[in-house]
Amino acid sequence: MNRTLRNTQYAILLILILAALLAIPVAAQGTNPPTDDDVNAVAKQLYCPVCENTPLDVCPTQACAQWRDLIRLKLSQGESEAEIKQYFVDNDGASVLKEPPREGLNWLAYIIPPLAILAGAAFLFGAFRRMKKPALAASAQSPEVDASADEYVSRLEAEVKKQR
Amino acid sequence: MTETMEAPVRRGAPLWAQIVIWMVLLALLALVGVTLNKRKQGTVQPGDVIPDFTLPLFDGYQYDGKSEVKLSDLRGKVVVLNFWASWCKPCEQEAAELQEAWEFYEPTGEVIFLGADYVDTEPEARVYLQKYGITFLNGPDMGTRISQLFRIKGVPETYFIDKTGVMRYVQVGPFSSLAQIQQQIDILLAE
Amino acid sequence: MLAQFGYGILVVTFVVALYSVTAAVFGYFNKSASLVESARRSMLLTFPLLSVAALSLIILLVQGDFGVQFVYEVTSKSMPTYLKVTAWWGGQAGSLLFWSWLMSAFASLATLRKWDRDREFLPWVIVVANVTLAFFVALNIFFENPFARLYQTFDGNIAAYTFAPANSMPFAPADGRGLNPLLRHPGMVIHPPMLYLGFVAYVVPFAFAIAALVTGRTDDRWIRITRRWSLWAWLFLSFGLVLGGRWAYDVLGWGGYWGWDPVEIAAFMPWLTGTAFLHSVMIQEKRGMLKQWNMILIILTYALVIFGTFLTRSGVLSSVHAFAQSAIGPSFFIFIGFTFVTSVGLLIYRWADLKAEAEMKSMLSREALFLLNNLLFMSVLVVCFWGVIFPLISELATGQKVTVGPPFYERANSPLFAALMLLMGIAPLSAWGHSTVATLGRAIWKPGVFAVGITLLAYATYTHNVIALIGFFLVALVILVTLYEFWRGARARQKTQGESFFAALARLTGRNRRRYGGYFIHISMMLMAVGILGIELFQKETQGTVQAGGTMELHGYTLVYKDIAQWDDFASGVNYTRAVVQVYKGDQLLTELHPRTDYYYESQQNMTIPGVRSTIADDVYVLLVDWEPASAIGATFKVYVNPLVNWLWVGSLLFLMGVIIAAWPEEEREPSAVRAKQNAHQTSAAD
Structure with missing residues (x-):
């Protein structure tokens, strides 16, 4: 019995606090310009x-x-x-x-750019895949060609390794 | 250099891609072209039939017991539609003349004056209406719908619509005299 | 008299340009070297001709011949001479002439180069350049004549005519209307020329690209010739954009530098494709790939330049920047249609010839990352383009006018910019041709750890804002990785050449201008990013009305309103209202600021000039919004604290230095068998 009573008291207290909290901004608006x-x-x-x-x-x-x-x-x-x-x-x-309000035709404003970007990304990814396949075949014939392509960088790498 | 030695497969751009590109290009050009054309049009021209619109009225103004007025209900009358705003200095130059003209024609019952308040704030608009004692029907051009219909370029602009709903004369900028307003109305009344 | 003379010169220029086009085309098809040479010489003639026309206009402006409509519209007696000269580009007609003049200067410069190896390009470069030139001159001749005079006809109407109408008298107003006060700021004096320089400079690479397409010589020769042109064009365009930002910050009085205004975006879009182009040409030079893509990019850049100019000047877009309604719209529209259709047609026609010579090896190779970079730039472009175009679609489809403003662009572009920064951090460490997660990881972990450390420091001392922290992390990562690259290169040189570290650093940069200039640009962009993050995320503002002696508080600063004064400067027709505001931090007086409002009697326009205290930490930016007339009692101030914004300006200056380093002329290397040489013993310069 006692406990439920206390719970109710707590509930009332809580509601009062909440109400007070909510009332503050309202009161503030009412009084302060x-x-x-x-x-x-x-x-x-x-x-x-x-x-x-x-x-x-x-x-x-x-x-x-x-x-x-x-x-x-x-x-x-x-x-x-x-x-x-x-x-x-x-x-x-x-x-x-x-911004255009999000309704009706205006949704186009928000949908098209992500769709276009996704399409671009998909296209690029596809192009990567297509480019890679023949490259794998080709690399069997000439594995060294591209390893030396950036000789400058590899020279740098070598130097850096030497320093350690 | 093996990579450059591979027999080049002469493959043009795929047909679907070509079609898409041309379509997009044409759509873009069409869009810009139509917009350009629209921008060049200017305001509605004499002879244009005006699509119907409804002007909600400020409190204190009523037409036929209603707080809004519909253009199509005004067939058979000459309509003078004035676009104005309280922040518009040139509007003040003509406010008194417009009211005077309205008072002159009101008894005949054959002419209706409408004031459309273009992007304005209501408190200031009321002050303005009071200051010039304006009694002809006035209301806000909600969402600039009516001004877009007329493609106005600024305020004040005044449109004279004849008894059949055809725009007949447009005054861009303020009127300089009462006679200038009367002249246009009298022409339309004489028909 | 001078006006008629100037107009005559314009007509002559137009005829010469048309002749040049015709001669070049016939010369090409009839294989007549002398005809092509004649075309080249007539092209060279356009520059002196346009200079004479421009000079005539400048004399009219400086003399204040208000009988000439353009002079009447943009100058007044009270303006100082230098402003009368710069009023040249203060209105539609004059700025079109300015465009043409710059364009002919660049085209002439391009035609003066040695053509020995590239004779076949010459006629088509002339055709493209002179068709463009003829078009712009035609706009001046037929629609926007800067030399048109005012005449009063017998019925009393006054209007501008190129030729005196019947029964009319020349009319000369006593004074002109004066230049728009917004355009009198030094930033505005050079902002348009810089933008125009950037715009017209892109005509040259485009002309070579089209020449390559027409002649079928689709190797990377055109790219090698125009590499520096596109860098300079990019420099001017970037500089123009930055100056525009600075001008907005100083003059427009909204505490910002960039408002995502359609016209700003119109200038930003060619910059985006231009930047993508700068990166992707390297792939073509190194690896012979992406030929088709580079063509698309340069065509797109030129198209966006023309399209942007069209949007701004035709009245299609309405904006603070827009020129008044003009009659040039339809012809401009036709020119754009012609340009787009021809370029796309040519591109499709040559598509097969533009096949790649090499293949992609790894998703993490430098070229793959560059492609990703291009994808991101294109994504930003898509967002911007759609944002500019969508209001037109909405207006046509539903009749509803909408605005696409900053929140739209910022939301969509911020992640893209962040991704670009991440790429800037990774790409310098990856190698051409191949890279693996392991090699990349090994290179990046040290700078990465440092960057995390710096971010933690920022978290502890500066901010808990997640977006800001992500931004700071990326900035730190890019700067560290880039400095690491400098250090690594210099150390390597130091070892092999036995130079001192700094000598090695200087030589390294000197020998690889494009690479290390590019890195320098990356670092300065990161400084700019710090400024942008600062002002976007941490800007504080307040507004209030205070009495004399009263104070305002903002973000730890105390502002004391001391005094206000108002006076007329009759000579220049301006009424100044200037407030005196002291800025304190705690009890310490930092500085005295003088925000003011200038009222221009001629144009009845107000200019709000902020009082600004700049430090590397933040700007205190005070605007005088309103005041009680003729009293020192109350005044309304708007105060902004813009943290870190000066990093943006400092970064911009370094950025320009970086571009100059990268674009500084060095001897052109023998192009014969470039690719072979590269693969055999690639060393330095072409990076």
């Missing part, structure tokens, strides 16, 4: 919608200052980073994101 750094942290992940390829956190135009103020406003209203980003996407189009 977001700093410039908080704003920049979000703005960094977005592009200025009107000037080409300029991250929003460093864009000097008045329009960008407005967007940063909007981020500040939304942060102070307790909106999360993801929500703010989504707001910008809805308003100004997907091009404000630093």
